Amino acid sequence: MDGSVLELKGAKLTLAGNAGPVEILKGLDLTVARGETLGLIGPSGSGKSSLLMLMGGLERATGGSVRALGQDMTAMDEDALARFRRQNMGVVFQSFHLIPTMTALENVAVPLELAGVPDAFARAEAELKAVGLGARIDHYPKQMSGGEQQRVALARAAAPRPAILLADEPTGNLDGVNGQAIMDLLFGLRDRHGATLVLVTHAPELAARCDRVVRLADGRIVGEDRAAKAAAE
Numbered sequence: 001m002d003g004s005v006l007e008l009k010g011a012k013l014t015l016a017g018n019a020g021p022v023e024i025l026k027g028l029d030l031t032v033a034r035g036e037t038l039g040l041i042g043p044s045g046s047g048k049s050s051l052l053m054l055m056g057g058l059e060r061a062t063g064g065s066v067r068a069l070g071q072d073m074t075a076m077d078e079d080a081l082a083r084f085r086r087q088n089m090g091v092v093f094q095s096f097h098l099i100p101t102m103t104a105l106e107n108v109a110v111p112l113e114l115a116g117v118p119d120a121f122a123r124a125e126a127e128l129k130a131v132g133l134g135a136r137i138d139h140y141p142k143q144m145s146g147g148e149q150q151r152v153a154l155a156r157a158a159a160p161r162p163a164i165l166l167a168d169e170p171t172g173n174l175d176g177v178n179g180q181a182i183m184d185l186l187f188g189l190r191d192r193h194g195a196t197l198v199l200v201t202h203a204p205e206l207a208a209r210c211d212r213v214v215r216l217a218d219g220r221i222v223g224e225d226r227a228a229k230a231a232a233e
Helices: 048-055 078-088 102-114 120-130 145-160 174-195
Strands: 004-015 020-033 039-040 063-068 089-092 164-168 196-200 212-217 220-226
Touching: 004 048, 004 196, 020 048, 020 196, 020 220, 039 048, 039 078, 048 164, 048 196, 078 089, 089 145, 102 120, 102 145, 120 145, 120 174, 145 164, 145 174, 145 220, 164 174, 174 196
Parallel strands: 039 196, 039 212, 089 164, 164 196
Antiparallel strands: 004 020, 004 063, 212 220
16 A cells, blocks of 8 residues: 545534534544555444545535545535546445436446446446346346345446445445345455445444444544454444
8 A cells, every 4th residue: 555545634524504504524634545445433423424425525525625646625616526536436325326217237337438438338247247247237226136236336336447435334225145245345346446445334344344444423533443343333
């Protein structure tokens, strides 16, 4: 691992609430090294998903700075952020966010086409085969199980071969067997493409596979473990 891929300095996130501004993240300092696997854990409402959204440029910091691959994301406008994300990041959500009117192949290939990848459909097919869905490429989301839909979402995130892979509770909607399979695939994609992986999880077994685990509580980092043996809360 050489150099940092993500660097947050004094990062804050304040959002408007019904009763006034709500501080979600309260000045976080965090560096993620190239090739590292980082788990974000903590109780519900601690700021884990919000931190992941800052890292992905899906939320804009209201204080401090967020840098990714040496670029200051806090200085980018929405168009520049979208381009940067498309070129450098893959994001996997707990909800699969597949387009219901598109087949598995189209769900993976169309974002590649929009990014100007010349072999979009061939690459999409290869990624779907890599996650065990070679026989399901022409199926629509409603024809697939939750585990299969999450595999499509993983293939879509990995197909651009991003430098940074972000996952928000990737096993949260799945049973134990499917959850284990998705864990294996997620780390397999990390190994195959050499991406830096940051994931939010409540699953102790997923956190335990990370190089480092950072604990959040009330919008602050309250601890961390390396070669994690800690259980997620």
